[in-house]
Amino acid sequence: MPRKPPVIHATRLVDASRFLRVEQVDLEFSNGERRTYERLKGSGLGAVIIVPVRDAETVLLVREYGVGVNRYELGLPKGRLDHDETIEQGADRELKEEVGYGARELRVIGRLSLSPAYMTHETYVVLAQDLYPERLPGDEPEELEVVPWKFAELHKLLGREDVTEGRSIAALFMAREYLAGRFRPA
Amino acid sequence: MPRKPPVIHATRLVDASRFLRVEQVDLEFSNGERRTYERLKGSGLGAVIIVPVRDAETVLLVREYGVGVNRYELGLPKGRLDHDETIEQGADRELKEEVGYGARELRVIGRLSLSPAYMTHETYVVLAQDLYPERLPGDEPEELEVVPWKFAELHKLLGREDVTEGRSIAALFMAREYLAGRFRPA
Numbered sequence: 001m002p003r004k005p006p007v008i009h010a011t012r013l014v015d016a017s018r019f020l021r022v023e024q025v026d027l028e029f030s031n032g033e034r035r036t037y038e039r040l041k042g043s044g045l046g047a048v049i050i051v052p053v054r055d056a057e058t059v060l061l062v063r064e065y066g067v068g069v070n071r072y073e074l075g076l077p078k079g080r081l082d083h084d085e086t087i088e089q090g091a092d093r094e095l096k097e098e099v100g101y102g103a104r105e106l107r108v109i110g111r112l113s114l115s116p117a118y119m120t121h122e123t124y125v126v127l128a129q130d131l132y133p134e135r136l137p138g139d140e141p142e143e144l145e146v147v148p149w150k151f152a153e154l155h156k157l158l159g160r161e162d163v164t165e166g167r168s169i170a171a172l173f174m175a176r177e178y179l180a181g182r183f184r185p186a
Numbered sequence: 187m188p189r190k191p192p193v194i195h196a197t198r199l200v201d202a203s204r205f206l207r208v209e210q211v212d213l214e215f216s217n218g219e220r221r222t223y224e225r226l227k228g229s230g231l232g233a234v235i236i237v238p239v240r241d242a243e244t245v246l247l248v249r250e251y252g253v254g255v256n257r258y259e260l261g262l263p264k265g266r267l268d269h270d271e272t273i274e275q276g277a278d279r280e281l282k283e284e285v286g287y288g289a290r291e292l293r294v295i296g297r298l299s300l301s302p303a304y305m306t307h308e309t310y311v312v313l314a315q316d317l318y319p320e321r322l323p324g325d326e327p328e329e330l331e332v333v334p335w336k337f338a339e340l341h342k343l344l345g346r347e348d349v350t351e352g353r354s355i356a357a358l359f360m361a362r363e364y365l366a367g368r369f370r371p372a
Binding site for chain 2: 003004005006007008009010011012013014015017020021022023024025026027028029030031033034035037038039040064065066067068069071073075110111112113114115116117118119120121122123141142154155156158159160161164165166167168169170171173174177178182183184185186
C-alpha cells in the first residue's frame with residue numbers, strides 16, 4: 001500500500017537560503033552581444049546519483065518523498081558529497097544509508113548537470129556493483145522502500161506519474177548502455 | 187570550429203532574484219517525524235523540452251552556451267512557457283526560435299522534474315514531427331548551431347564532456363522508446 005504523503009503544516013517564503021546562492025554574470029558573446037544572466041550556485045562539493053546493480057538484470061530503485069514535487073517519487077538513490085570523501089566513498093555511504101547495501105565495486109560512468117542555463121550543480125553517476133547488505137543511519141525522516149526493477153523494462157518506468165526525475169531516467173539508460181558495452185566513460 | 191565561449195566581465199552575488207524564490211516547508215511524515223525543508227519555486231508556467239524529429243532516424247540537437255556550467259552544451263531545445271499559450275504552442279515557438287523549424291505534429295510524451303527533493307520545476311517533453319522551415323526571432327544572444335544526430339547512436343552522446351543535461355538525455359531516450367512503440371504516454 002502506498003505511504004501517505006507527509007502533512008504540510010506551514011510554508012513561508014524566505015529571503016536567504018541555507019544551500020543556494022544567486023549570482024549575476026555579465027557576459028559578452030563572441031559576436032559582441034552582451035547579456036546579464038542569473039545562475040544558482042550549488043554548495044560546491046557536488047552530488048552523486050547511484051545505480052545499484054543487484055544482478056546483471058536488476059537495478060534497485062527507491063521510493064522517496066520529494067518536497068519539491070510534493071509526492072513520492074520512484075528513482076535512484078542520491079545525495080550530496082560530504083567533506084573529506086571521494087565521489088566513490090560518498091556514493092557508497094549514500095547507498096548504505098538509503099538502500100541498505102554497500103558495494104565492492106564503484107565506478108563513475110558520467111556526470112549530469114541539472115540545468116546548464118542557470119544552475120552550476122553537477123551530479124556524478126556512479127555504478128555500484130557487487131553489493132552486500134550493510135546499513136548506515138542517515139538523515140532520512142523514514143526508511144525508504146526499495147523497489148527492484150529489470151533493466152530490460154526501463155520503458156515501463158516512462159509512463160508513470162511518479163517517475164519524472166531527468167537525472168534518474170538519464171542515469172538508468174546510461175547504466176544500461178554501459179552494461180551492454182555500448183559506451184565507455186571518457 | 188567550436189565557438190569561443192563568452193567572456194565573463196563580472197559576477198556578483200545577489201540577495202533577490204528575478205526568477206527564483208525560496209520557500210520553507212514544515213512537514214510531518216506519516217511516522218510522526220518532523221522536518222523543515224527548503225524548496226525552490228519555479229515561475230509557475232512550466233517549461234518545455236522539445237525532441238525535433240527530422241526523419242524517422244534523426245533528431246535535431248542544438249549547441250547552446252549555458253552560463254550555469256559556463257560551456258557550450260549539446261542538447262535539446264527548450265524554454266519557458268509564455269502566458270496565453272498551450273504546451274504545444276510554446277514548444278512550436280521555441281522550435282522556431284532556436285532551431286528554425288515549425289512542426290505540424292506536436293505531442294506531449296512526458297513530464298520531467300529537475301530535482302524532486304528541492305525544486306518545484308516541471309518540464310514537458312514534446313515530440314515534434316513533420317517539420318517545415320520557419321524561423322521566429324527569439325531572445326538568444328546568438329544563432330544556435332543545429333546538429334543532426336541519429337537515434338541509433340544516442341549511446342555516442344553519453345561519453346561526451348558537452349552532453350550532461352539530465353533532462354536532454356532522458357527526453358532523447360524517452361523519444362526513442364516512444365518511436366519504437368515501447369511506451370505510450372498515460
